[in-house]
Amino acid sequence: MRRIHPDIEDDPDLVAAYAQPPGEWLRINMVSSADGGAWLKGLSGGLSSEGDRRIFGILRGLSDVILAGAATVRTEGYGPARPRESWRALRAGRPPAPPVAVVTRRLDLDLGSPLFTETEPYARTIVITTESAPADRRAEAAKNADVIVAGEYRVDLTLAARELRDRGLAAILCEGGPRLNAQLAAAGLVDELCLTLSPLLIGGDAARILNGTASQTRLGLAQVLQEEGFLFCRYVREVSDELAG
Numbered sequence: 001m002r003r004i005h006p007d008i009e010d011d012p013d014l015v016a017a018y019a020q021p022p023g024e025w026l027r028i029n030m031v032s033s034a035d036g037g038a039w040l041k042g043l044s045g046g047l048s049s050e051g052d053r054r055i056f057g058i059l060r061g062l063s064d065v066i067l068a069g070a071a072t073v074r075t076e077g078y079g080p081a082r083p084r085e086s087w088r089a090l091r092a093g094r095p096p097a098p099p100v101a102v103v104t105r106r107l108d109l110d111l112g113s114p115l116f117t118e119t120e121p122y123a124r125t126i127v128i129t130t131e132s133a134p135a136d137r138r139a140e141a142a143k144n145a146d147v148i149v150a151g152e153y154r155v156d157l158t159l160a161a162r163e164l165r166d167r168g169l170a171a172i173l174c175e176g177g178p179r180l181n182a183q184l185a186a187a188g189l190v191d192e193l194c195l196t197l198s199p200l201l202i203g204g205d206a207a208r209i210l211n212g213t214a215s216q217t218r219l220g221l222a223q224v225l226q227e228e229g230f231l232f233c234r235y236v237r238e239v240s241d242e243l244a245g
Contacts, residue, residue, distance in 0.1 A: 001014070001051055001052075001225050001226070001227040001232075002225065002226050002227065003017065003223065003224070003225050004224050004225070004226050005221065005223060005224040006222070006223065012056060012225065013145050014054065014058050015058055015062075015090065017225065017234075018058055018059060018062060018194070018225060018234070019062070020062060020171060020192070023167055023170055024060065024170045024171075024191065025170065025171050025172070025191050026161065026172040026174065026184065026189050026190055026191050027059070027063075027171075027172070027173055027174070027191060027192035027193070027194055028174045028175075028176070028181050028183065028184070028188075028190055028192070028193050028194065028209075029055075029056065029059050029173060029174070029175055029194040029195075030044075030175075030176055030193070030194070030195055030196070030209040031044055031047045031052055031092055031195070031196040031197075031198060032047065032195065032196070032197060032198065032208070032209050033047055033049055033197075033198050033201060033202045033206070034197060034198065034199060035201050035202060035203065036209070037176050037202045037203075037204065037206030037207075038176070038177070038206055038207050038208060038209050038210070038211075039206050039207075040200070040202055040206070041087070042075060042209055043075065043076065044076065044176075045076075045184070047198040047200065047202075048196070048198070049196070049198070049227070049228060049230045049233065051196075051225075051228065052141075052196045052198075052219060052230060055094045055194070055196070055232055057084065057086070058090075059173055059194060060081055060087075060098065060173060061084065061086065061087035061091060062090055062173075063094070063098050063129075063171050063172065063173035063174070064094070064164075064168070064169040064171040064172065065098050065100075065101050065164055065166075065169040065171075065172055066081060066098050066099070066100045066173050066174075066175060066237070067101045067103065067172050067174040067175070067180070068100065068101070068102055068103070068174070068176065068180070068225065069102070069103050069104075069176065069177050069179060069180035070102055070103065070104035070105075070108060070109055071179070072175065072176050072177040072180070073100075073102050073115065073178055074093045074108065075107070075177075076242050078100060078102075078115050078239065079113070079114040079115050079118065080099075080100060080114065080115055080118055080119040080123060080125065081097040081098055081099075081100060081123065082097060082098070082109075082119070083096035083097045084097075086131060087193065095120075095122035095123055096120075096122065096123075097120070097122075097123045098123060098169075098173075099119070099123040099124060099125060099126055099169075100123075100125050100126070101126035101127075101128055101148075101160075101164060101169075102115075102125065102127050102128065103128045103129075103155050103157070103160065103180055103182055104127060104129050104133075104155075105129065105130050105132075105133065105153075105154060106129075106130075106133055106134070106137075107127065107129050107134065107137035107138065107141060109127070109141075111137075111140050111141055111143075111144065111145075115153055116141075116144040116145055117132055117144055118197070122135055122221075124144075124145060124146055125144070125145040125146070126145060126146045126147075126148060126164070126198070127141045127145045127146070127147045128148045128150055128155055128160045128163075128217065129141075129143055129147065129148070129149060129150075129155065130149065130150070130151050130152060130153055130154060130155055130203075131149055131151070131152045131153075131162045132152060132153045133149075139209040141214065148160060148163045148164075150163060150178075157183055157184055157187045157189060158187050158189065161189055176208075176209070177211075178207040178208060178209055178210055178211035178212070179207075179211050179212045180213055181209055181210045181211075182210040182212030182213050182215070183213065183233040184210060185210055185215045185217050186214075186215040187212040188215075188217070190217055190237060191236065192234065192235065192236050192237065193219060193233075193234075193235040194232070194233070194235075195209070195233045195235065196230060196231070196232050196233075197230065197231040197232075197233065198230060199229035199230060200225070209212070217237060218237070218238045219235035219236065219237055219238060220235065220236050220237075220238045221233065221234075221235055222234040222236045
């Protein structure tokens with residue numbers, strides 16, 4: 001792997017390359033085709049590469065919690081994040097692996113899946129749902145997960161992020177999907193986008209990495225890595241003059 005922006009370096013230290021500021025930070029990590037599609041044949045894995053998977057693992061190791069929408073959890077077959085030997089130093093003073101937090105308005109999840117039944121006590125899955133979710137489903141979810149109620153009919157992501165951070169989970173890594181990404185951007189919660197660009201043109205009906213409410217978040221290009229035709233980009237939110245001054 002080679003860094004080509006903002007400087008040139010062969011085999012950069014990826015942990016240092018993806019280090020994030022201390023405290024509250026929300027980064028989105030996504031892969032897309034060169035023409036902007038977020039999945040191939042329904043799954044993101046068809047767009048990925050070995051380098052993308054290495055960065056994916058590092059971003060998980062750096063995070064306090066992994067955030068994902070219910071559709072992504074179902075489609076990609078999510079299980080709990082498992083501790084890795086390479087995370088030992090990254091996670092010094094923290095649990096060996098981060099919990100997964102699932103955003104679900106109706107709690108239409110397989111509550112008997114490994115994501116709920118095979119977690120360690122230190123990384124118990126978190127369910128973020130609404131007051132209108134069926135009471136029996138909320139009670140069932142609470143047997144194997146921590147349940148956060150944020151919003152009446154739709155999940156209030158600002159409140160959800162606050163609830164996660166009140167639990168000491170300041171560094172949030174969102175892995176999508178596109179609808180959740182769009183909602184986070186519209187709520188002004190996105191601090192960083194890590195985007196892998198795959199050298200493929202796919203056409204079809206795949207969504208873009210943000211799919212939903214229109215919004216604008218000004219980003220600065222902080223870093224570009226390259227490997228085997230894949231580009232690994234870090235974009236960091238730019239603070240407006242009004243906010244800075």
